Amino acid sequence: GTEETPSRPRQRVVTKGSDIPAHADTFSAMAERYQISSLLLSNLTANGYNDPTGIQSYGIPILLESRDLAAISPTGTGKTLSYLLPIMSSLRAPSSSANSDAGAGVRAVVVAPTRELAHQIHNECLKLAQGRKWRVVLFSKATAGTLADKSARDKVDIIISTPLRLVASIKSGGLELSNVRHLVLDEADRMLDAEFFPQVEEILAACSHPQIQKAVFSATLPANAEKMAMQMLKDPIRVVVGLKDT
Numbered sequence: 001g002t003e004e005t006p007s008r009p010r011q012r013v014v015t016k017g018s019d020i021p022a023h024a025d026t027f028s029a030m031a032e033r034y035q036i037s038s039l040l041l042s043n044l045t046a047n048g049y050n051d052p053t054g055i056q057s058y059g060i061p062i063l064l065e066s067r068d069l070a071a072i073s074p075t076g077t078g079k080t081l082s083y084l085l086p087i088m089s090s091l092r093a094p095s096s097s098a099n100s101d102a103g104a105g106v107r108a109v110v111v112a113p114t115r116e117l118a119h120q121i122h123n124e125c126l127k128l129a130q131g132r133k134w135r136v137v138l139f140s141k142a143t144a145g146t147l148a149d150k151s152a153r154d155k156v157d158i159i160i161s162t163p164l165r166l167v168a169s170i171k172s173g174g175l176e177l178s179n180v181r182h183l184v185l186d187e188a189d190r191m192l193d194a195e196f197f198p199q200v201e202e203i204l205a206a207c208s209h210p211q212i213q214k215a216v217f218s219a220t221l222p223a224n225a226e227k228m229a230m231q232m233l234k235d236p237i238r239v240v241v242g243l244k245d246t
């Protein structure tokens with residue numbers, strides 16, 4: 001329809017890059033185009049996600065077409081789902097099931113600057129994962145210990161972590177990330193700042209699979225962080241969402 005959702009501020013979206021996939025204005029259009037499972041789709045509606053936000057309309061198709069992405073969109077515009085839905089859709093089945101990629105170790109990593117943020121991302125992920133035995137791990141001292149065991153690690157689909165925690169486990173030799181196919185840096189303005197950049201470089205080096213997709217998400221991306229992002233991403237698409245009339 002042509003109605004406007006009154007509760008949703010109108011958003012202005014600017015894209016830059018080569019061969020940018022068309023945006024999708026509804027979740028069902030995305031589901032049709034990219035064969036998103038009915039389970040994921042019904043988990044969206046069950047959680048009150050009826051229509052995609054601007055960054056979701058643009059970002060989800062880009063990520064589902066396996067492109068690298070730098071996404072800049074204000075706080076509260078649903079950046080988390082923009083990367084979690086494509087990750088969960090393209091991983092298809094949990095590692096623990098009889099799936100071709102199964103047993104090959106961690107396939108997606110989301111890194112955020114604080115434990116609190118990692119915790120929020122984990123909660124969002126659990127909403128989408130309802131009804132299926134996805135193994136989503138919020139990395140902590142305790143889970144790091146568990147994942148030092150290879151057979152436990154091979155059943156993990158997605159790790160959500162702070163950079164320091166992740167690097168500690170990579171360095172101690174307990175964590176293998178060479179089969180990671182999706183790497184997301186959330187709050188990328190902080191992740192690509194001097195504070196975390198050494199850790200980010202370690203994580204990038206550990207995620208050594210040649211077919212890795214990388215994405216950065218942030219509310220703002222200062223020039224220096226943007227430069228870092230463009231160095232780590234491959235033929236990236238840049239999406240910037242701004243609120244209209246503000």
Ligand code: ADP
Nearest residue numbers: 049050051052053074075076077078079080081
């Ligand atoms: P950001 O990371 O951009 O600050 P979040 O991903 O934390 O935003 O999302 C902000 C809030 O909006 C969360 O409570 C989330 O559950 C909700 N949300 C995300 N996408 C949608 C949607 N399409 N429809 C309704 N609510 C949504």
Ligand code: MG
Nearest residue numbers: 079080186187
């Ligand atoms: Mg966020």
